[in-house]
Amino acid sequence: MGGVMERMNRMKDPICIIFVQLFAMGMLLLSKISLNQGMFVFTLLAYRNFVGFIFLIPFSLYFERDLRNKLSWKAIFWIFITALLWIPVALGLYYYGLRDTTATYSSNFLNLIPIGTFIFAVIFRLEKLELRKTSGKVKLGGTLLCVAGAMVLSLYKGKTFHIWSSHKNHVNTTVLVKKKHNWTRGTLFLIASCLGYSFWFLAQAKLSTVFQAKYSATMLVGLFGGLQSLIVGISINREKSTWKLGWNLQLLTIFYSGMLSTGATFCLLSYVIARRGPTYPSMFNPLAITFTMIIESLFMGQELSIGSLLGMVMIIGGLYAFLWGKGKEAVKASEDKDVCPNIKKSSMEEQVSSGETRVSSSSNIGPQSIVLNEIKASS
Template structure:
């Protein structure tokens, strides 16, 4: 097994967080200018369908004929948690707060996913093993880093001259800012995302297709959000598309944050389990902080650097322990005479 083969899954999750960072910054701008959340979601997922469908026809043509009623049920549930609830709640929370503030809540997703996965029996805690203890410490360290990042400020660091492309005042030009309401919506979004990662496992068992699974999930999500959006707002202005930043945000989010991200996350969950992808969410906090500082003049402090260090340390600890668990499972299967010597993730 070569070095490149070992880093494919973590590198794919690094791409996901890069896409997420761009989405948060763009979405904050267009939402602050009044774009309707459900029209953004409906168009975004429709673009995702158009982007992934050719890949599904090219690489998984036969899976398109294997869609069952049970698979359709899990696709509907998957879209409900991952698109309709998680994304809409996050967008409304983002609208009420800022990109840097809302990105901190993504760090709650790993620990919530881990707890739910353990309760539902999808993931085992294995607290008596050294790997289980390190995983737990790593998850707590990530959450602790997020808390330090958001609460402790300290001395302001002047890393580079202030040459903003967009001023922070313009970015946060939202008269209806409500931190309390926004925080509540973001927490609810975290729980929805956690259930989405767990339902990914169920969906992949009944319908093991990363491309067709993504196509149908995006289609169901677009349909769900369009219906809810029309019920909430039937004005033509809320659904009209123009050649501006809103259209760029829809295309960017649809291709990278819906189509590509759903494929990558579905594949990563099938390789490493539901708790693996959300452990990379802290990286988007770091990326957002750096970009907001450079582009929008957001201040970087000692507290933010300390929080980033804790986040990276916790992430590394969790991934190291997860890697050891996978290798131990492979050795156990080999000792028991099982056909599968190593898990799928170590072959790809």
């Protein structure tokens, strides 16, 4: 009985992440259809984030009642910057890119976000490249492979096909409203979105140092981002019909994106990251691409190409290599962190037992222990 419960407990984490990927797939497909039907990008952004804000209010009130008192003007400033980079910039550009391309094509660019974040972190000296170590070399190789995959995805198409050949005869009868794609413009939007996401992660790292209430921070980022999107959207399009909602697919897209893609996804990711660490959820990212590709081809008649599949495989392979290198570095850093307190404790115990007040000879064990752990980690 205990073994069964243990296995069920272990299965909770992958099940949660699979739901996260399913939510992401649903958001991509619903957003693609709504945008093709003429929905204004900033209408979707504003209403989606207001729904996410309302969804997260109970979690903030229940889990972080005390931490809200620590909200300072500095924290508010970084919440504003984080919201601006994430919602109007990164998500806004992504939706424009999604509108001009396909859901499968645009989802591949989401896997480039960790790579872009890593590159800018190295440029701003927030992270070291560590080329002398195997993990550093693998990270660099994964980064280059992802960039090469993105170039193949953007520049090479090759032969096109459908998963089921029958779709060639009745593609126009699908639920997807056909819209002429602008691949060049869409790709530029998606690349700019990845850059926006990369800077957002850097700003989010800063926000986490000045305000540790993750539910409250995400809730306030949703509020600020919704207001920012509303202001930008009204400055672009003030027609009342643009902002009016009816009982249609667009309303479903807004509530789905706000409640599941923002609120529920955040809660599930927080739960899994607390149990497995930040790298674990990223390992499942290719699932969203696979799910989206299959559904879009089967039910929306979207054709696939050799170039898109080749680029997708290269990006996924590069991402896994990059995450492997990051994981090795995280394990090494954790081991070094655990070794240092043990060294100090051992040294103090020997000093007390010998009655000496000066530094004892056992302190020489420290560097040897660290080197030994480095050898164990590398092996």
